[in-house]
Amino acid sequence: MGYPVTRPRRLRRNALLRDLTAEATLSVKDLIYPIFIDETATKRAPIKSMPGVERLPLDEVEEEADSLEALGIPAVLLFGIPGLKDETGGCAHKGGNVIEAAVKRLKKKRRDLLVITDVCLCEYTTHGHCGPIKGGTVDNDATLDVIAKVAVNHARAGADIVAPSGMMDGMVHAIRSELDFNGLKDTAIMSYAAKYASAMYGPFREAADSGFTGFDRSSYQMDPRNSDEAMREVALDLDEGADIVMVKPALSYLDVVYRVKHEFRAPVAAYNVSGEYAMIKAAAANGWLDEKKAAMEALISMKRAGADMLITYFAKDIATLIK
Template sequence: MDILYRPRRLRQNDAIRDLVRETELNVHDLIYPIFVMHGMNTQEGIQSMPGIYRYSVDRLMEELEDIVKLGIPGILIFGLPEYKDAVGSEAYADDGVVQEAVKAIKRRFPTLLVITDVCLCEYTDHGHCGIVKDGIVDNDASAELIARTALSHARAGADIVAPSDMMDGRIGAVRKALDQNGYQHVSIMAYSAKYASAFYGPFREAAQSAPQFGDRRSYQMDPANAREALREVKLDIQEGADIVMVKPALSYLDVIHAVRQRFDVPLAAYNVSGEYAMIRAASANGWMDEHNAALEALTSIKRAGADIIITYFAKDAAKWLDTIL
């Protein structure tokens, strides 16, 4: 058999495979999501997300010591409020849990990149991402409060604010609020293509943010749509987004790739709670090797085109990648 080209020649050993590898996953690609809550000396486990915890601000500092040592460049903060109301008041309160956490982090770890999730769902008693009027989420009233929340995070010291509510026009509203108040240097990471996904279930337990009625399909994207994602991304860029995001990641690798091909801006992808929980659960049952499965999943996200990967595997991946190197 006369074979001119044998692809297996470049798969003979680790040295050759490393030499010709097309996609390299690096710790600097990773952002670690963190849940912060009120109280002192508190660390609560999350049943559906083994290895992930809610922290009081003082205990969070201990966790961040490990994150910094591992070389993970930044965190994405989600807050659990002390109380909830119809308008999500603590989301934009100067002494809110996220605002207090950001101040403490910047005092202790001034060079750690701090990204804050900007939304109302954790803070409203109805669990929706905006203001509800007559049973419907009011887009423009909600966008105003999203901008107010982002501004409060910037005042606390956030490096990047990340609006995740999916209200129309909220990126423009956030950019305007930041610029008019002297925070032109604060970046916006827009959850541009955020789908109404079944893979958010464990997160809603962690953040206590499940909607109390209905669902979020009137503002989050239909999982069947890909071209619509490109329109959403384009709008967010036009309104002032510095980084765009696709969420979730693994079920939307095609969307990540399409955004990467179309737009020349930094692209983030969120490896969400359900994606994390599936690998953890399969590993716990002996059905899958967690180390290899997680790194394969993360590599696929980067191969699809993501520059930034937000993942609950960040700490583990940093250790695994260090071992490989």
């Protein structure tokens, strides 16, 4: 016939056709917005390395939740910055702690908003690591005792989902057992199942006041060279009772997101981390790329890889853009 009968461009010639044949879509309902709550703050404080993101005082948590609900964003992930820290992180489950207080405020009013709490100790320890220190590393089993108490504290306050993020062996089992023992069987667990020792967390350290000392986190977070190991970690967490598994970071680990989704067919969250957010913001500020298009493309790549939900600091911007 002299010319190809099949012309793929036919389905690209206008926006309606492109939308109709899109293989991956991004919805507001896919988005989870992280919130940093500073126990000592009296007003919002911008985070320099994450333009557009702020630390909030407790008094403004409900206002933020109302604005997110109005945008249709279905969930928040809470991080606490306490007034006092200690060596073991035990202050994270002390009565009246910053996350307990924030959850209670959010649950005081009935909202169409899921409350997820980060269950880790790095913001609560004086050394910035994810649990008590022993022998030059984090003491795994001692950490399990503390984070299980933290999870129960958050769940009793009303958290819908608790999210252990320290990459401790047995963390899901410890939390699931303690939740069930305390009559909190309906509280779901979103496990940071494949969390890598990444350079992309830099701005988060400023945001959460969680810089670490003494040694890095490579002895407990995953080696970026490994993906088979991630499959073993995910399998263990699912066997221990995780309801949702997370891959963190997202952009450099889309292969891992794909493998997790296709090997386990479980709900998968991808965390579009602070460094990924900051890179796009910085490039856009220099006029090197279109911020909205770059953010949308990055998030679509995570959905295309298989992520069911996206934790992203772009959530408010993307929700506004989609609407």
